[in-house]
Amino acid sequence: MAKKAERPVGPIVDPLPPGSKPDMRPLHGRWVVLEPVIAATHAKDLYDSFKDSDPSGDVWTYLGYGPxxxxxxxxxxLKEREASRDPWFYAFIRRDTGKACGMGSFMRADAPNGVIEIGHIWMSPGLQQTREATEIIFLMIRHCFDDLGVRRLEWKCDALNAPSRKAAERFGFGFEGIFRQHLIVKGRNRDTAWFAMLDKDWPRIRAGFERWLRPENFDEKGRQKAKLQVA
Incomplete structure (x- = not known):
């Protein structure tokens, strides 16, 4: 009698993920600091960062809140966000001004499986497309892989949000597909684009970020000389 073929299984995971979750430590960069959101400290700066520069409310088009x-x-x-734990919310602080001008979070932490997502990311018009904005994402990614020891980091956005999809790919996230009719946001259907980055890819991606973030890659006005290359 022929021997029954064994069914394929995935490889053993060794070592297992450490099971760490965000502990709200500040994250320090050269041009920015990420601090746990405190309404009494950050609310005025955050509100001022968009109230005049974004009169049409474009920042909030694809988010479930605002303007x-x-x-x-x-x-x-913001007080409700301050009290939240999963998501864990951070304010984005520019070192040159000391002002908060955006927010983001770590969320959907699945510590036993080593999975987490970064999301709820919004930046004031003055922060968008700057070296500070890229450093913010680098600090969030680095915290997930180097401090929390995750195996998989996720990025999700409205499938119609072309800037967010482009940013995910620029930062080294791989596109995994569309979840159709995933959510209802502000009364409208949302198909969600899923992206992810794996721990095995992080050393290469980290090296690309570190090259790009060197001070000599920017002119006196903070404009990049070479583009970010993480591939």
Whole structure:
């Protein structure tokens, strides 16, 4: 009688993920610092960062919240984010001004399997497409792989959000597909584009970020000389 073929299985994971979750430590870069959101400290700067520079509310097009009609409304919303644990919210602080001008979070932590997502990312118009913006994402990714020991880092966005999809690929996330009719956001259908980065890819991607972030890669106005290359 012929021997029954063994069914294929995945490789053994050794060592297993450490099972760490975000502990709200500050994340320090050359041009930015990421601090746990504190409404009393960050609300005014965050509100000012978009209230005049984004009158049409473009920052909030693909997010499940915003824009706000008053500072008081925004401050109340931010107090809820301050108390949240998963998502864990951070404020983005520019070192040159000391002002908070954006936010993001670590979320959907699956510590036993070594999986986490970065999301709820928004940046004021003045922060977008700057070296500071790229350093922010680098610090978030580095924290996930180097401090938390994750195996898989996820990035998700509205499938219609072309800038976010382009950013994910620029930062080294691989596109994995579209989850159709995934969510209802502000009464509208959202198909979600899924991206991910794996721990085995991180050393190569990290080297690309570090090359790009060297001070000599920027002119006196902070403009890049060479593009980010993580492939």
């Amino acid at each position: 706000w009609q008053s500072f008081e409304q925004f401050e109340g919303w």
